[in-house]
Amino acid sequence: MSVRFDGQVAIVTGAGNGLGKSHALELARRGARVVVNDLGGARDGSGGSLTAAQQVVAEIEGFGGEAIANGANVTDYAEVEAMVEAAVEKWGRVDILVNNAGILRDKSFAKMEIDDFRLVMEVHLMGSVNCTKAVWELMRKQNYGRIVMTTSSSGLYGNFGQSNYGAAKMALVGLMNTLYLEGEKYGIKINCLSPTARTRMTEDIIPDPKVLDLMTPESVTAGLLALVAEAAPNRYILGAGAGSFACARIVETEGVYLAPEQQTPEAVLADLDTISDGDQQKELFGGLNQTVKFVQKAAKALDVELD
Ligand code: NAI
Numbered sequence: 262m263s264v265r266f267d268g269q270v271a272i273v274t275g276a277g278n279g280l281g282k283s284h285a286l287e288l289a290r291r292g293a294r295v296v297v298n299d300l301g302g303a304r305d306g307s308g309g310s311l312t313a314a315q316q317v318v319a320e321i322e323g324f325g326g327e328a329i330a331n332g333a334n335v336t337d338y339a340e341v342e343a344m345v346e347a348a349v350e351k352w353g354r355v356d357i358l359v360n361n362a363g364i365l366r367d368k369s370f371a372k373m374e375i376d377d378f379r380l381v382m383e384v385h386l387m388g389s390v391n392c393t394k395a396v397w398e399l400m401r402k403q404n405y406g407r408i409v410m411t412t413s414s415s416g417l418y419g420n421f422g423q424s425n426y427g428a429a430k431m432a433l434v435g436l437m438n439t440l441y442l443e444g445e446k447y448g449i450k451i452n453c454l455s456p457t458a459r460t461r462m463t464e465d466i467i468p469d470p471k472v473l474d475l476m477t478p479e480s481v482t483a484g485l486l487a488l489v490a491e492a493a494p495n496r497y498i499l500g501a502g503a504g505s506f507a508c509a510r511i512v513e514t515e516g517v518y519l520a521p522e523q524q525t526p527e528a529v530l531a532d533l534d535t536i537s538d539g540d541q542q543k544e545l546f547g548g549l550n551q552t553v554k555f556v557q558k559a560a561k562a563l564d565v566e567l568d
Pocket of ligand 1: 274275276277278279280281298299301302303304306307313333335336338360361362364384387389411412413414455457458459460461462463530
């Protein structure tokens with residue numbers, strides 16, 4: 262079954278360059294009408310112009326697709342609201358939101374200015390919050406929506422010099438976890454994409470051209486399109502790069518119950534191996550599940566009847 266987006270409207274933020282551009286082009290090739298959003302700034306977020314977005318729109322129109330350029334700064338809620346209004350005015354709906362816009366301000370934490378931490382959080386986390394909030398009510402009313410947060414292996418696993426970026430990227434996973442619970446009954450599916458690709462963001466970090474040649478943005482876009490398709494999964498963290506695809510998940514081990522007299526830091530340290538034993542580890546869909554599991558273990562050990 263081929264994945265098509267005919268009749269659907271997509272907003273892709275940061276679509277003037279790199280991955281966002283590749284996502285926007287392929288969505289349009291497969292029938293979506295696309296808002297190509299880009300502030301048009303430098304990699305560190307400075308400056309701005311609509312040219313990059315306009316060039317992508319011209320490319321889309323060149324193969325007969327439909328697109329509009331938009332220069333909203335995703336950190337500015339009023340500009341983001343106006344972007345969504347423009348899409349609705351032109352096409353009547355928004356089916357897909359790809360939160361992709363991003364910047365880097367890398368430095369070791371010791372040398373990082375608080376303002377560089379804040380700005381990176383603002384663009385990645387609040388930018389995604391702003392765009393998601395601006396389409397949320399619309400998607401609830403439509404009873405349909407597909408939203409992707411662009412996370413990163415730097416957030417999931419850490420990366421030297423990227424405490425700001427990693428914190429923001431992992432925050433997006435937390436955002437997804439709750440929006441999944443709140444959006445499910447309205448037909449809204451939320452997923453995270455963890456890409457790795459040759460763009461201006463990575464070109465000087467990975468200097469080997471042979472490696473970069475394998476890391477095409479288009480290979481990542483295949484994963485992104487799967488996450489916004491009608492048949493998309495929900496609450497999935499898809500790693501995608503150089504043609505490989507993997508699923509990242511947060512799991513919790515079964516854990517151990519310690520009797521009241523053993524509820525001490527010494528006993529916890531002594532039991533770390535058993536606590537982290539992965540044999541029966543599971544994904545938990547909602548924070549309360551952890552509380553229920555712990556309370557049930559205690560009740561069983563202490564022979565307490567629960568209702
Ligand atoms: P890129 O620098 O080529 O593209 C990012 C785009 O976002 C730029 O066109 C920029 O103008 C735009 N942008 C930045 N701030 C904006 C704002 N406030 N409002 C609107 N647009 C804004 O970078 P790339 O590599 O394509 O990154 C896309 C996303 O993928 C980012 O969220 C990035 O963090 C993420 N990512 C990329 C990886 C890679 O290997 N390239 C690895 C992991 C995550």
